[in-house]
Amino acid sequence: MFIIPKTLEQFYVLLLYIIGIIELILMTIAVINIEVIEKVWTLNISMTILFALLILIFIRYLFIVIAKTAHETSKQYSHSQELVYNMFEETISEVSKNYTLIDEMLENEQYSNARKYLNNILDLKDEHTFITEIHNPALSYLLSVKFYDAYKRGVTVNCDITSKSQLASFNTKDLVAIVGNLLDNAIKASEHSENKQITFRWYTIDKEDVLIFENCYLKSEDVSISCWFELGYTTNKDKKRGNGLAIVKKLVEKHNGTIIGQAKDNHVQFTVTLKNP
Secondary structure, three states, X not given: OOOOOOOHHHHHHHHHHHHHHHHHHHHHHHHHOHHHHHHOHHHHHHHHHHHHHHHHHHHHHHHHHHHHHHHHHHHHHHOOHHHHHHHHHHHHHHHHHHHHHHHHHHHOOOHHHHHHHHHHHHHHHHHOHHHHHOOOHHHHHHHHHHHHHHHHOOXXXXXXXXXXXXXXXXXXXXXXXXXXXXXXXXXXHHHOOOXXXXXXXXXXXXXXXXXXXXXXXXXXXXXXXXXXXXXXXXXXOOOOOOOHHHHHHHHHHHOOOEEEEEEEOOEEEEEEEEEOO
């Protein structure tokens, strides 16, 4: 049964499949009977042309897949405004609930409990004060969204930002894509692990900015380091997406940076090094 391609990617895959079969048939004929190539010179030319077509179509296919994935990633952050709105809405609700609880404690003269409850709220506030110190509004907005997402998933965020430059001259869209993808991976992996916490560190050393993303993962998960930056690689059971790390690597190398991934003792760490333009 002939399958009609519904997308451009499927069309290129079908082309690769058809041309590959033809090329294989011609190569088989050539191997079985070498004299055919010597007598029928057009066969040799045809094989060369088909091989060149295979390479060109495959390269075009890769560009389409990467462009589509990059568009989906950008679309993901363009729709995150609704998440921030929900965050503010729930924050207002949480403040109202806290006020009601403290008011009841004071009415019942439970001053000690009220003091402890208020101190816990202030401690939680201090943990996220650093977000207001991020110079780049888009990055500050992104971190707010991601850390709120972590909070909703029950994941604790440990953050330490000491970078003075904060890559002020860096391409904002690329920086948001790099940080967003790596935080997404860390949060989702930690959500299902025994130790639900991630660490995000950002500091400057030798005129370079270093960003470190660390998280835990389930002991049962198969983490193949050699495949991390390949298109389509994912540890998700549903096998959806899986192009985030490939995009991150492409963006980091675009700016002459480096990204290194390590896995040890059920901990994954990605270290990104970037130069401030």
